[in-house]
Amino acid sequence: MKRAIFREHGDPAQVIEIIEEPDPQPGPKEVRVRNKVMTINPADLLSIEGKYGAEPIDLPATPGVGAYGIVDAVGTSVTRLAVGEAVLPVGGRFWADTVILHERMAPKAPKGVDPEQAALMRANPGTAYLMLTDIVALSHGDWVVQNASNSNVGRMVIRFAREMGLHTVNIVRRADVVDALKADGADVVLVDDGQVDLGQAIREGAASAPKLALDAVGGAATGALGAALADGGTIATYGLLSGEGPQLDARDVVFRDITLRGFWLFHWYRTATPDKMRDLHGFLERKLSEGVLQTDVDARYPLARIKDAVAHAGRGGRNGKILLTGDENA
Numbered sequence: 001m002k003r004a005i006f007r008e009h010g011d012p013a014q015v016i017e018i019i020e021e022p023d024p025q026p027g028p029k030e031v032r033v034r035n036k037v038m039t040i041n042p043a044d045l046l047s048i049e050g051k052y053g054a055e056p057i058d059l060p061a062t063p064g065v066g067a068y069g070i071v072d073a074v075g076t077s078v079t080r081l082a083v084g085e086a087v088l089p090v091g092g093r094f095w096a097d098t099v100i101l102h103e104r105m106a107p108k109a110p111k112g113v114d115p116e117q118a119a120l121m122r123a124n125p126g127t128a129y130l131m132l133t134d135i136v137a138l139s140h141g142d143w144v145v146q147n148a149s150n151s152n153v154g155r156m157v158i159r160f161a162r163e164m165g166l167h168t169v170n171i172v173r174r175a176d177v178v179d180a181l182k183a184d185g186a187d188v189v190l191v192d193d194g195q196v197d198l199g200q201a202i203r204e205g206a207a208s209a210p211k212l213a214l215d216a217v218g219g220a221a222t223g224a225l226g227a228a229l230a231d232g233g234t235i236a237t238y239g240l241l242s243g244e245g246p247q248l249d250a251r252d253v254v255f256r257d258i259t260l261r262g263f264w265l266f267h268w269y270r271t272a273t274p275d276k277m278r279d280l281h282g283f284l285e286r287k288l289s290e291g292v293l294q295t296d297v298d299a300r301y302p303l304a305r306i307k308d309a310v311a312h313a314g315r316g317g318r319n320g321k322i323l324l325t326g327d328e329n330a
């Protein structure tokens with residue numbers, strides 16, 4: 001089997017490599033899964049660079065948190081899964097064509113779904129939905145503002161917000177994505193060319209001041225969101241694409257009661273009740289089958305071309321996600 005690993009932190013295309021290992025055998029409650037699709041997310045690249053900011057990782061390490069695979073061997077005590085069933089592995093270290101999972105960590109994929117869309121259905125759509133529903137109470141007609149709006153998370157925020165009767169102001173850094181975001185349901189799209197006063201542009205774009213801002217960029221971009229929010233509004237920082245921590249004007253914090261908080265899906269999973277998780281997964285499966293989660297794919301690379309794949313994923317200006325593919329015949 002093939003596995004991607006990095007032995008030290010650094011430029012992903014430099015430090016990632018493929019190693020060959022013997023095919024692993026499942027223990028009694030485990031299944032062996034041949035990954036057919038593996039996702040590449042900004043968090044994977046940041047963790048290779050050593051900039052993710054979560055718990056330190058033991059090296060060497062294998063990235064990857066999203067995958068779709070087929071069970072090809074089951075342990076003697078496995079009851080829920082059979083050879084040939086499609087699963088959406090839970091956990092991590094999925095940039096490998098073969099993984100061993102406890103059967104609990106291998107929920108079945110919804111029937112008849114496209115493997116690529118299934119691999120993408122949990123992390124980003126789940127983050128978008130929870131940020132709209134779990135952070136502040138929003139009512140029909142309320143406005144939400146976000147940056148990095150043409151990211152996969154951002155596109156899902158726009159689509160879910162439209163379904164919930166919310167309005168969105170969306171900040172992007174290139175004009176060629178405006179039409180696609182409007183087609184998703186974006187009310188206002190602002191292109192940040194570095195020349196506009198974003199705080200003012202957001203206030204002018206929204207019919208009423210937003211109560212919630214979703215920030216994936218950090219640095220000064222956070223301050224622009226804070227300046228535009230309604231008094232008492234909340235910014236949820238969930239990514240640091242600029243590489244800088246959030247910067248807020250103290251006057252917005254002190255005199256206008258703007259709150260900065262974080263959102264991390266991993267933490268949500270650590271603390272959510274089984275009922276809440278079931279609700280979330282049920283919602284995402286419904287939205288997948290309705291076509292709401294449909295995500296563009298810019299390119300696919302076999303796992304063996306991991307260096308090209310991560311270099312592509314790390315470049316700006318993509319039109320969709322970069323996916324890794326496992327061996328078709330395995």
Ligand SMILES: NC(=O)c1ccc[n+]([C@@H]2O[C@H](COP(=O)([O-])OP(=O)(O)OC[C@H]3O[C@@H](n4cnc5c(N)ncnc54)[C@H](OP(=O)(O)O)[C@@H]3O)[C@@H](O)[C@H]2O)c1
Nearest residue numbers: 042043127150151152153238239241242263264265316317
């Ligand atoms: N906290 C959580 O639980 C959680 C969960 C999932 C995702 N995330 C975060 O959500 C963010 C988006 O992830 P994704 O998978 O949806 O992304 P994605 O689809 O891979 O797209 C990346 C996006 O980031 C934009 N971008 C990159 N660098 C930027 C910068 N310096 N300033 C502004 N925009 C920048 C790109 O814009 P261009 O198209 O113009 O290049 C693109 O829209 C990431 O920060 C990720 O870590 C967080």
